[in-house]
Amino acid sequence: MLKLHNSLTNKKEEFKEINKGFVKMYTCGPTVYYYQHIGNMRAYVFMDSLRRVLKYNGYNIKGVMNVTDVGHLTSDEDSGEDKMLLASKRENKTPEEIAKYYADIFFNDLKKLNIDVPENITYATKFIPQMIEFIKGLEEKGYTYKIDDGIYFDVQKFPSYGQLSHKDLEKTGNARIEENLNKHHPFDFALWKFVAPNHIMKWDSPWGVGCPGWHIECSAMGKALLGDRFDIHTGGIDHKTVHHEDEIAQNDALAGHRVVNTWLHNEFLLVDGGKMSKSLGNIYTLSDLEKKGFSSMDFKYFCLNSHYSKKLNFTFEGLKASSNGYKNLKNLLKEHKFGVAKISKEELDKYENEFLDAINDDLNIPLAIGVIFTMLKNFDKSQDVYNLVLKFDKALGLELDKDIEKKEHIPSEILNLADLRLIARQNKDYKKSDELRDKINDLGYMIKDTKDGYEITKMS
Numbered sequence: 001m002l003k004l005h006n007s008l009t010n011k012k013e014e015f016k017e018i019n020k021g022f023v024k025m026y027t028c029g030p031t032v033y034y035y036q037h038i039g040n041m042r043a044y045v046f047m048d049s050l051r052r053v054l055k056y057n058g059y060n061i062k063g064v065m066n067v068t069d070v071g072h073l074t075s076d077e078d079s080g081e082d083k084m085l086l087a088s089k090r091e092n093k094t095p096e097e098i099a100k101y102y103a104d105i106f107f108n109d110l111k112k113l114n115i116d117v118p119e120n121i122t123y124a125t126k127f128i129p130q131m132i133e134f135i136k137g138l139e140e141k142g143y144t145y146k147i148d149d150g151i152y153f154d155v156q157k158f159p160s161y162g163q164l165s166h167k168d169l170e171k172t173g174n175a176r177i178e179e180n181l182n183k184h185h186p187f188d189f190a191l192w193k194f195v196a197p198n199h200i201m202k203w204d205s206p207w208g209v210g211c212p213g214w215h216i217e218c219s220a221m222g223k224a225l226l227g228d229r230f231d232i233h234t235g236g237i238d239h240k241t242v243h244h245e246d247e248i249a250q251n252d253a254l255a256g257h258r259v260v261n262t263w264l265h266n267e268f269l270l271v272d273g274g275k276m277s278k279s280l281g282n283i284y285t286l287s288d289l290e291k292k293g294f295s296s297m298d299f300k301y302f303c304l305n306s307h308y309s310k311k312l313n314f315t316f317e318g319l320k321a322s323s324n325g326y327k328n329l330k331n332l333l334k335e336h337k338f339g340v341a342k343i344s345k346e347e348l349d350k351y352e353n354e355f356l357d358a359i360n361d362d363l364n365i366p367l368a369i370g371v372i373f374t375m376l377k378n379f380d381k382s383q384d385v386y387n388l389v390l391k392f393d394k395a396l397g398l399e400l401d402k403d404i405e406k407k408e409h410i411p412s413e414i415l416n417l418a419d420l421r422l423i424a425r426q427n428k429d430y431k432k433s434d435e436l437r438d439k440i441n442d443l444g445y446m447i448k449d450t451k452d453g454y455e456i457t458k459m460s
Contacts, residue, residue, distance in 0.1 A: 002057055002360045004232075005309060007240060007263040008164055008248075012362055015262065017231055023059045024230035025051070026222045026260070027118060028239055031068040032102040033087040036109060037283045038299060038314065039269040039276050043236045045300055046266035046308040046363075048115040048397055050234060053359045055116075056395040063118030064225045067106075069099035069125050070201050071193075072214045079180075082211070085201065095201055099123070109286050112296035114397045122221045124212070128203050131212045131220040135191045135205075137254045144191060147182040151192040151207050156185055158249045164263060165241040189246045191216050215246040219254075222247075228255040237265045266308040273313055284314075292316070297399060298323040304365045304396065326398070329369075332376040333389055333400055339381025340422060340453035348388055351375045359395050368392070381453060410456050414445050418454055421447070 002015040017023050027047045030036050047065075054061055074080030084095045091098060110117055124131075135151060138144050143157050155161040155169065162168060172186040190213035195202045202209050212220075222230065228251075235244060244263065251259035268275070271282040286296050302322035306312045351371060358368035372389055379385050393400045421436035440447050440456075448455045 002053070003362055004262055004264060005362050006261075007265050008260075013262070015231075017059065018229055018261065021059060023054055023061045023232065024226045025054075025061055025063045025118070025232040025234070026218065026226060026230060027063065027065040027233075028218060028235035028243070029065040029067050029121075030103075030106050031072040031083055032099045032106060033072075033083040034102060035285045035287075036102075036106050037276060037285055038289070039271075039283075040236075041109060041113065041286065041299070042269045042303050042312065043234075043266050044110060044115050045113060045303040046264075047118075047234055048113070049304070049308065049363050049365055049395075050232070050264065051116045051118070052395045052397055053363055056356075056359065061119065062226065064120045064122060064222060065118040066218055066221050067099070067103055067121060067123045068214065068217060069095065069103075069123050071124060071212045071217055082201065088200070099125075109296070112286060113300050114297070114399050116397065120225050122225065124217045124221070125201075127217070127221050127224060128212065130224045131216050132192075132203075132205050134216060134220040134223065134250070134254065138191065138250065141253065143253050145184060146207060147180070148194075149180065149182075150190045150194050150210065150213070152183060152188045153191055153246070153249060153253075154184055155187045155189075155249060158253050160252070161187070161249050162245065164248055165245045167241070167245065189213060189215055189242075191250075215243055216250060218243075219247050219250040222251070222259075223254075228259055229257075230260060232262045232264060233260045234264045234266075237267050240265050267311045269303075270311055270313045272315055289319070294319055294323055298326055301326040301329075301398060304398070305369065307366060308363060329373065329376075329398075330400055330403070332373070333386060336376065336379075336381050336383065336386040336389070338453070338455060339383055339386070340419060341380035341382040341384075343379055343382050343384045347379075348384060352388060352391075355392050355395075365396065368396070410445070410458075414440060414443060414456060417443075418447055418456060422453060425449070 003012050004015050005012045030040065051061060051063065070082065070084055072083045074083060074086070084098060087098045088095045093101075107117075135144065138153065139151075143154055144151050145154055167187065169185065169187065192205055192207055192210050192212060194208050194210040197209065201211055203211060222233075233244070233247075248260070271284070274280070276283045286299065289299055290296070298319060302314075302319050303312065305322060305325070355368050355371045358364045358371055361367070372392055375385060376389065390401055417436050417440050421433050421440070424430075424433040424436060437447055444459050446457050446459055
């Protein structure tokens, strides 16, 4: 039974899909104005774990992940400049060139991390008509108003506003100093922002030339591809108090009911105990880690050894320890690849159940990795163990079999003779053992005895 911690109820709940065996899931994707740092990438490692665990449990997934290429201002509270326009000025490129360049790098990083990518990747600029229709629907229901700089959502008309972040509409002390004083309430947020005629990213709308607010993008794309009821929405904890709170208001106001059943958030990745900051020079990308001799999979293993809901402190000493642990895990597995010990189904089932219980307990991947280590160390070298760990790796995505020495295919006839010879040796029937070895040699193969069984190679 899969249990997940729902941020909306702040409880660990049994996961119950809307449609049997099928999960509709939305993930907040990147704003492609710059390189995604390792703090950003933790969110996609978490997304990967969730998708893999769902599939391990037999679910089919229809996933959506947005790519924000317009509308994300430097402040989540609708102030500042559009991040894409800032990047365009900084690099003297068009917003489209900026988006393509950094999106390509992002998706290459996902590939390096062996991330299970959602089935639908949506670019905000491709869904402007759907965003306009969404806003029109909210307008018809009386949730919007117009002021000098755009169309806004009136949170006071949505009584359950604050249900995710526990904001209190009566307490606005957290509102930013530069808030637009024309807004009806400091927590009101932009659905459509007006822009000047010479603005390089603009679209016509019923309210005037402008561009969408950041929050409306995810709501419109989610509705377009997943409908007005879906199972899961994921994102980083930094999205919880503003972006996701505003999504819930838009979604539920338009639909007239709860749209997303389960909200899941991964915690921050800290660096040396603090937040990442350009001014401190402690923002790292996967490429930066590679330049220091680490692989992307070292970083993924580092992330998976801490629960997604816990803050994770990144240090290079910690990454080095994880890199060694990852290598140790793969080496232990490698020893089992050609092992001949036979493990009973009951013993294997015990570990498989322990592994499943771990990943189904709100994605307790650290515990699941511990189950694997215990199994690898407790059993004699066995292909049965090797194959079971590879099955487990479908839920982890750690590429545990990658770079394990590839050996030529050994015919079953030779393997059968080798097994008979091993039994003869164990019974101290050395005459029969020698006869079987000679027969194996005559068939063109060499057999070498090892402490865990034997190794076979084809004669050149």
